[in-house]
Amino acid sequence: VYGGDVTGTRWLDDDQQRAWRSYLRMQGKLSAHLNRRLQTDSDISLADFDVLVHLTDAEGGRMRVLELARVLDWEKSRASHHLARMQRRGLITREECTEDKRGAFVVLTREGQRVIEEAAPQHVEVVRRVVFDDLTPEQVEMLTAISRQVLDNLESE
C-alpha cells in the first residue's frame, strides 16, 4: 500500500518504503524482545521498569502521580491504573500529600528498590548488545537526529 498508485496521493518512494517497513518490523520485534526479557529475568514489564527508574532518580524515591505521568508521557488514568497494579505487587506505595490534600505521592518500596537494582544492569546489557554494540558513532548520532526531527514534526501536527 505504501507504494501503490491509484489517486493523486504522493506515496513513498522505494527507499522510503524500505526504510519504513524495516523500521516498523524492528520496532515491533525490539519492544517485544525487551518486554519478554524483562518479564522472564525480573518479573516486571517495560512500563514497570520505567516507573521504578524515575522513582529511583527522584528525591527520597517519591513523586507526585501527575509529575510521574508527565515525565513518562502517560495519560493520568493510565498512571493511576498502572500504579494500582504495581502497588498490589508491592513495588510501590501511595502516601497522601499534606500540602495539597487532593494529591498523592507515589513511593518506592524496599522491594521495588531491590527489583530495579536487579533488573537495570541486565536490561541495559540487552539494550547495548542488541542496539548499540554494532552501530558506529555516526549511526548513533544519526539515530538521535532522526528521532528528534520526527518528534519536532509531531509537535507541529
Place this chain on the structure above:
Amino acid sequence: VYGGDVTGTRWLDDDQQRAWRSYLRMQGKLSAHLNRRLQTDSDISLADFDVLVHLTDAEGGRMRVLELARVLDWEKSRASHHLARMQRRGLITREECTEDKRGAFVVLTREGQRVIEEAAPQHVEVVRRVVFDDLTPEQVEMLTAISRQVLDNLESE
C-alpha cells in the same frame, strides 16, 4: 539508570543514552499519533489497517489465518481474536477452506475494501509528512541500515 555506575556493568555512554532516550520518546509518540489519526479519520486501528493492507495485496482478497499471522508477525491467538472483532464490525468474513477442513480463509468484505481505500492515502500522507519529508536520502538509508542491524542482532539473541 542507563548512565548510572554502581556495579561492573557496562552502561551506555552519553551519546548512546541520548540516542536511546530520543528513540524511545519518538517511537512512543509516533505510534500513538498514527493510531489516533487512523482512529479519528477512518475509525480503524493501526492493526486493522495492517490486516486490510495485506488482504488487499492478496489474490482475491483472501488469506489463510496462519499465513496472515506469519506476515504480520502476530501470535495465532492474537490473529484469531483480532479477526473476530474485525468480523463483528463487518470489515472481513471467514470462509471455510475446502482442501484442508482444519483451516479457514479470511476474506476482505466490500466494506473492508471501502475502508482501506479511504484510509490508505491519508495514512501515507501522515507518515510522509511526519517521518520522511524532512529526512535527507542519507538519513533514510541510515534508518534502513540501523533497523536491519538491530533486527539481525535480535535474530541471534
Place this chain on the structure above:
DNA sequence: TAAGATTGACGGATCAATCTTG
C-alpha cells in the same frame, strides 16, 4: 469551576487450554 486523582467499561495482547481434522 478547575486541578489532582481514581474508577468502570471496553477494546487490545498474551498465555495456556481446547477443539477439530490430518
Place this chain on the structure above:
DNA sequence: CAAGATTGATCCGTCAATCTTA
C-alpha cells in the same frame, strides 16, 4: 500425535465519568 484455529482468563491502555479538595 501434530497442525490449524478458536476460546477463556488475565493484564494493559484509553476514554469518559466521577470524586474530592483548591
